[in-house]
């Protein structure tokens with residue numbers, strides 16, 4: 001393959017961030033756009049210079065000029081859209097989460113393998129330069145043997161151009177029973193993947209407490225987990241701070257990652273948000289010296305761009321897989337559901353035992369008192 005001709009399915013809120021990397025790649029071309037909202041499809045095609053516009057997936061898949069499809073439709077449609085794309089013999093890049101259930105994810109992986117096409121699940125974190133640097137530092141042994149991975153996520157308010165420009169219809173399917181869970185499903189999959197990917201270690205047991213917060217939030221949440229290597233543990237906290245302004249260029253959310261080792265530690269001080277006046281990556285070395293990676297590219301968009309470019313490069317090189325592999329996306333889903341189950345049952349859960357899906361007991365949430373509950377949150 002000399003060039004990769006991409007068809008984009010779904011031109012909603014996140015599509016532009018994923019398409020940006022294809023537009024920059026010299027051997028990629030966004031040749032077609034498909035959305036069942038004709039005005040959205042046309043506007044996106046104009047913006048991305050795509051010559052073909054469709055409103056029906058069957059027409060996009062019947063187009064022999066399309067080599068691969070970037071699937072940016074709501075998560076509950078991933079299975080149907082990925083299986084149809086694979087059946088048409090086209091390579092697939094599908095947004096996270098891979099599907100609403102582990103069994104669906106497995107079916108998608110098996111179909112791709114049988115058809116000999118690449119199934120990649122788009123995950124911006126594994127291409128976000130500060131996290132890539134942290135993984136490199138851990139693998140180099142610079143902080144000794146990692147013993148603890150701590151991931152903090154806080155969601156607050158922001159008034160960025162990106163946030164203000166989001167189409168509210170993109171939230172409807174996230175807030176009801178079309179999804180198996182809320183924020184811990186939709187957003188925390190990024191952190192679950194990161195927790196697995198940083199160490200290339202399976203997680204064998206999870207304990208968690210998940211509380212309900214307004215809308216689709218599930219906070220405060222605290223989870224701890226065990227890796228295969230006994231001397232490595234992980235912990236994750238998720239908080240909701242609706243009256244705290246978030247410094248960000250994107251969503252009103254921020255992340256902080258700390259990997260403590262036997263000899264030192266590494267911090268990644270941001271991802272979506274840009275909260276602290278600290279270098280994006282800081283390493284504390286065994287001799288007490290520090291390295292502050294102040295010039296590393298920490299634009300959250302770069303993770304998306306690099307991921308899309310990686311997919312194109314994998315196809316150009318004829319590789320059979322691309323990151324994130326379907327297998328890793330399924331492990332991510334298992335970890336996500338293990339957190340819900342561990343909290344529901346207040347007992348440790350081995351994520352590898354989960355084959356379907358798990359929801360919190362209050363799911364889907366009652367949104368009738370949305371504004372009132374938002375105002376009251378945390379004050380009672």
Ligand SMILES: NC(=O)c1ccc[n+]([C@@H]2O[C@H](COP(=O)([O-])OP(=O)(O)OC[C@H]3O[C@@H](n4cnc5c(N)ncnc54)[C@H](O)[C@@H]3O)[C@@H](O)[C@H]2O)c1
Nearest residue numbers: 010011012013014035036037072073074075095096097170
């Ligand atoms: N950081 C990230 O990687 C990230 C961030 C946000 C969303 N996502 C993922 O991207 C996916 C889409 O999220 P979004 O926020 O853009 O959603 P959205 O609802 O804003 O966009 C979905 C688009 O798909 C279109 N669509 C729906 N059904 C269709 C069909 N049958 N045929 C053609 N088009 C159809 C809709 O018209 C809409 O334009 C989700 O899986 C979500 O989890 C990833």
